[in-house]
Amino acid sequence: MATRPTTQFGTERTGICIMSIASEMRGILPTANLQRLLDALSAKGYRIIGPTAHDGSVVWETVRSVSDLPIGWRDQQEPGRYRLEQTASQEVFGVVHGPQSLKPFVFAPREPLLQIERTKDGFAPRQMIPQLEKVAVIGARACDLAGLTVQDRIFLNDAYRDPYYAARREGLFVIAVNCVRALSTCFCASMETGPRAKTGFDLALTEVDDRLLIEAGSEAGFDLLSDLSLSPAPQKLLDEAATRVDACGHSQVRRLERSRLPQALYDAHEHPRWDDVAGCCLACTNCTMVCPTCFCHAAEETPDLDHQQTAHVRLWDSCFTQEHGYIHGKNIRPTIKDRYRMWLTHKLASWIDQFGMSGCVGCGRCITWCPVGIDLTEELSALLVPASRSSVTSQQVEGP
Amino acid sequence: MDAEADSMANPYVIYPATIVGKIREAEDINTYRLRFVDEQARRQFRFKAGQFNMVYLFGVGEVAISIVSDPDEPALLDHTIRAVGRITKAIADLRTGDVLGIRGPFGQGWPLEEARGRxxxxxxxxxxxxxxxxxxxxxxxxxxxxxxxxxxxxxxxxxxxxxxxxxxxxxxxxxxxxxxxxxxxxxxxxxxxxxxxxxxxxxxxxxxxxxxxxxxxxxxxxxxxxxxxxxxxxxxxxxxxxxxxxxxxxxxxxxxxxxxxxxxxxxxxxxxxxxxxxxxxxxx
Missing domain, CATH: 3.40.50.80 (Nucleotide-binding domain of ferredoxin-NADP reductase (FNR) module)
Structure with missing residues (x-):
């Protein structure tokens, strides 16, 4: 009997809860039939967005057919290096991620806030709240969901609720993919954000050879699952899926030592390591642009040529820019050292004081997309060693 | 949907306010006395000493400026602005009767009520x-x-x-x-x-x-x-x-x-x- 298991939703689900999911909340779809899922989403009015191979990386694009997805491709990521490789497999979700997280779908890189018209009384602002659009994103990873949770906390559950973010968020349907392969840059296991999608998804897929295990994580996801009338998942497949996801977590080679945060990083403010990293950092802003949680933005005013209309727009900004710390007459953070320290201290330490959670979800994008391969896990390890012992290598510090 | 209630919920909405007085404090510093064009905004606006507004100039942008007038008279808002940057220099050219925009009030002010008797x-x-x-x-x-x-x-x-x-x-x-x-x-x-x-x-x-x-x-x-x-x-x-x-x-x-x-x-x-x-x- 397909009773709606509404009580399962709305609270954070733990691993134990997942084990007890009623059998009708999950099913098996042969990968060859994945198009049925896309068609069911289209039938419900969703625009489907998925990973597509593009110019040597994977980017989110509208997908209509399974063949739009990067079948057989895998990504190799290392500090400062991203490569797509074609394999002989028919894996659909072999690419872990590209530079984009879910952030651009909710916190738009460029968001017109107001369109303001000159009037005889002065001016009249029109709110540019985005029209509700049903968007289904297929292929989000656990780290991306964790990033979305962080952004929800900032834009929806702080002193002010951001209506632009809220409008985009409302229409978002997320189909997560549990990771069965870790990149060299991944450290979600140490952040306890992955590799299994725990919360915040509508559907979650685990690709096991030529089959997809599909689980519902929300009422909307459950509805969609019911429409597909899938065959039930045999216990053996559930076990195999769990084993592969667990193995992915265990295979991660990087970890972030967060037990003494935030204070340990506040205490490291004068550490000489900041000079070392500043000597490499180009202040290019890549790390902040690919970060699933970075939220800094700037306001821009773009008047029409006749000055009768003007758009009040917000744009992604970065704490690595010269302007970010500027107040009249002085710059609070004039050097790259100041800015790298600001970024890392905010991300890993003051974020915890501000929002009750880390600003890092362990996706590793900032490591991959840094043109000089700066690795924040390595920087933190070095910073946690008192300055007098800074000659100790990071490997020794990390321990077993 | 009540459009008015909706706009009150959006913290980015800017309300036009007319300059009803401009006092020159120094060569590059002026105090502007502002009054909301919209009557409802005028009635609803309340602030505490030490809070600030985002002051907006059409087509130019916004700048954070503290409110220096008395919170018991919230219908008129005084902002002392020094012309130091792109936006404040443009504001310096304005005259009585011109219109600025206001978004606010924001922030935590001075603890003046708690300090009574001290x-x-x-x-x-x-x-x-x-x-x-x-x-x-x-x-x-x-x-x-x-x-x-x-x-x-x-x-x-x-x-x-x-x-x-x-x-x-x-x-x-x-x-x-x-x-x-x-x-x-x-x-x-x-x-x-x-x-x-x-x-x-x-x-x-x-x-x-x-x-x-x-x-x-x-x-x-x-x-x-x-x-x-x-x-x-x-x-x-x-x-x-x-x-x-x-x-x-x-x-x-x-x-x-x-x-x-x-x-x-x-x-x-x-x-x-x-x-x-x-x-x-x-x-x-």
Whole structure:
């Protein structure tokens, strides 16, 4: 009997809860039939967005057919290096991620806030709240969901609720993919954000050879699952899926030592390591642009040529820019050292004081997309060693 | 959907306000008296001393400016603006009758209601210091509700002394002391010589009764507060107004961070003990 298991939703689900999911909340779809899922989403009015191979990386694009997805491709990521490789497999979700997280779908890189018209009384602002659009994103990873949770906390559950973010968020349907392969840059296991999608998804897929295990994580996801009338998942497949996801977590080679945060990083403010990293950092802003949680933005005013209309727009900004710390007459953070320290201290330490959670979800994008391969896990390890012992290598510090 | 209620929920909406008065304070400083065009905005707007508004100029942009007028008269809003940047320089060209925009009020102001009955020690340094001018006016208009008032103000050169008439007027209130000092004086200077923290030696302060309000360069706070603490004033009775770049006013744009705080939301006025460890840290 397909009773709606509404009580399962709305609270954070733990691993134990997942084990007890009623059998009708999950099913098996042969990968060859994945198009049925896309068609069911289209039938419900969703625009489907998925990973597509593009110019040597994977980017989110509208997908209509399974063949739009990067079948057989895998990504190799290392500090400062991203490569797509074609394999002989028919894996659909072999690419872990590209530079984009879910952030651009909710916190738009460029968001017109107001369109303001000159009037005889002065001016009249029109709110540019985005029209509700049903968007289904297929292929989000656990780290991306964790990033979305962080952004929800900032834009929806702080002193002010951001209506632009809220409008985009409302229409978002997320189909997560549990990771069965870790990149060299991944450290979600140490952040306890992955590799299994725990919360915040509508559907979650685990690709096991030529089959997809599909689980519902929300009422909307459950509805969609019911429409597909899938065959039930045999216990053996559930076990195999769990084993592969667990193995992915265990295979991660990087970890972030967060037990003494935030204070340990506040205490490291004068550490000489900041000079070392500043000597490499180009202040290019890549790390902040690919970060699933970075939220800094700037306001821009773009008047029409006749000055009768003007758009009040917000744009992604970065704490690595010269302007970010500027107040009249002085710059609070004039050097790259100041800015790298600001970024890392905010991300890993003051974020915890501000929002009750880390600003890092362990996706590793900032490591991959840094043109000089700066690795924040390595920087933190070095910073946690008192300055007098800074000659100790990071490997020794990390321990077993 | 009630469009009006909807717009009140959007913290980004800007409300037009007419300039009904412009007072020249100095060559590049003006005080603008603003009145909302929209009657409902006029009725609903309430603020506390020390809060700020995002002041907007059509087609140019927004800038965070503290409100210096009295919170009991919220229909008229005074903003003292120094022409230092792209937006404030454009605002300087405006005249009475022109229209600016207002979004606000934002931030945490001075603890003036909590401070009733206490002795007020107000320490300022540098140019203008508009945020504290509003607080002084607030206190002196309610003179009987406060204990003694001590105003200590330091400038670099005599030319930097603004509001000379106001200092003279404040001096005439009962039980109110005003001390001015310059550390680069010329022959015309008839007040004290030195930096503002040296004035602490010249006034009597009753530590358990006093509340200190400070506004000015961070170095003044960093050097001055420890002296006050040594004189027995608890760090929890000292309030500082801090300055960082503010673009959104609602704690979202990230620019105004100081350690774990967003000064637009948690400040700009902060109790000293909460920010002591961040003041003077390079790059924070």
């Amino acid at each position: 002795n007020m020690v107000i320490v300022t340094g540098g140019l203008g210091c508009a945020p504290v001018v509003g607080a002084i006016e607030y206190i002196l208009r309610r003179r009987t509700q406060y204990g003694s008032v001590t105003i200590l103000h330091g400038v670099k050169t005599p030319q930097d002394l603004l509001y000379r008439e106001r200092f003279d007027a404040w001096r005439r209130f009962p039980d109110t002391e005003v001390l001015l000092t310059s550390d680069q004086p010329d022959k015309s200077w008839s007040y004290h010589i030195g930096v503002v923290t040296e004035l602490f030696e010249l006034v009597s302060i009753d530590p358990p009764k006093s509340i200190v309000l400070m506004c000015g360069p961070e170095i003044m706070m960093r050097l001055g507060v420890p002296i006050l603490i040594r004189r027995g004033i608890p760090a929890t009775a000292i309030y500082v107004s801090l300055e960082r770049h503010m673009e959104c006013g609602i704690g979202l744009c990230g620019h105004c961070q100081m350690g774990p705080y967003f000064l637009c939301k948690d400040g700009p006025v902060m109790r000293y003990d909460r920010v002591a460890q961040w003041l003077g840290r390079t790059g924070v």
